[in-house]
Amino acid sequence: MSAPLLQVDDLHVRFPISGGGLLGAGRRTLHAVNGISFSLAKGECLSIVGESGCGKSTTALSILGLQEPTEGAIRYRGEPLTGPGAPDRMERAKAVQMVFQDPYASLNPRQSVRTSLAAPLKLHGIKAASEIEGRIEAMLKNVGLTPEQANRYPHEFSGGQRQRIGIARALILEPEIVVLDEPVSALDVSIRAQIINLLLDLQDKLGLSYLMISHDLSVVEHMSDRVLVMFFGEVMEEGGWRDIFETPAHPYTRRLIDAIPSHEGVLAPPMPDHAAPLLAGRRFVSDGATAPDVFSAPATSELVEIAPQHRVRLALA
């Protein structure tokens, strides 16, 4: 098997928090991400789920190069994306791009669609007007808009159309990895389907790899190949979408699934049988119900494989 497109090893992000005291008294360290490792293969959709504050956005920002990791390595096609010798922002922009949650806040209201889409191309040295025009036209068609709409401004579009522009903007440099940060949660219910279908079509057509951040588990189940469940900076459970949704083992994953309101009553399936012997006598690190102290590093624990590619965090035996 070829090397994964993106490899994240033991990523830690800590933020110093000023305690407000004299001479730095009371300064503390917030542990946002505590040793996350994962890989992303070509054409795959990996989702990170968890509640607000669990570190999923910080992880994504590190990959985009917007947040320097405190420890750990991020590799893109085997080359380091962080630390000395890392590519600069321009290089990175061709590898990883992001689609933002709120299409009302993420587009510049003073720029026409054409200006928004042309800016990254010009920055990356594409000078010929005909090429710029051609790529904008092709991209607008890709996301289901018409080339004539390039002259319009964001306020002339509906929420769904704006998110299409946001997707076009992310894809115009032809990145291989796209970070989707809650790509449909700000959109109206009737529009979500269109954007989800579009994202899946584009993934297929362009061979994109998605890293999706979401707390909407039904969207995650629909779109993902693999899922990471995060809780206070750590991966509690990871596996293929079937592992997570059909045989979730960690109490926190089960709690998340059960919390989804539905007319069908209890949603989390029973504990997988094959996991029972592996889990016997072991203790889960957290049940996800009590919030751990974010100002100290979590107790050491391990991710135990209970089925191929399906891992659960347990306290040390």
Added chain:
Amino acid sequence: MTAPLLDIRDLKLGVATGRGATLPVLKGVSFQIMPGEAYGLVGESGSGKSVTSLAVMGLLKKPLAVSGGEILFKGQNLLSLSKREMRRMRGNRVAMIFQEPMTALNPLSTVGRQIAEMFVLHQGKSWREAHRLAIEALARVRVPNPDRRARNFPHQMSGGLRQRVMIAMALACNPDLLIADEPTTALDVTVQAEVLRLIQELCAEQGTAVLFISHDLGVIASICQRVGVMYAGCLVEENETRALFDDPRHEYTRGLLGALPRLGSRSAHGRQRLVDIDSIIADRSKLTETRFIAPRAAEGSRP
């Protein structure tokens, strides 16, 4: 059969354009809520669910104005009440909780004082007595350390706690009807589940009826007995929750249900392409011509 608590009859509402014309926003909406019943309104943004609730609360602002119909609350037409009478009703008999608890609470006043105000204004209690009741109200919505939390300002609380404060305020005077407009949209799933359970339990305890507004079909399904689907200012379908989800009759409802991924459906049927509502509905203008309003089941068969 018992009389409905809230009986909205052919409610029409529009925006005055200034040239004597009105742009219709609600085109004749009728539904009833029985005492103690939880009724859900679903629909996309702009379908008219929130203005319906604002009309009930008497909180419509210009240029929005009611142009026809009646809102009967315990047999009394709310549209004919004076401002003063409406103010006495609001918060006391009909209460409301909003989507964003940060903007709905006063940032300059402690939450204890804001809850206590309800008892002072509506029940004529002294401030001292009202403060004691406010702490009790916080305990009832399961806020830990209620006497300490009562002295907190809204910014010192998490989103989930703030929403609990809103619920405590809304239910302070044991209203007959609670209007909840997207109360959990801004919350995390696990917190949402707790808040929904809280609304459900407290309202059942006090026999408070709920008008629950949401675009999230799952949320509506988990707490409402009866659901109305709104589209373009019309109630296009209404039925018992179970029946509506199992056997949607209206084209729009079917589209809405098929447009959302449902947990477990990928395991059961593989990844199905989501229904693009625009592709199955060729002409949206014709959508509101047909309506399916299921008759209410006879008294006694309600859960």
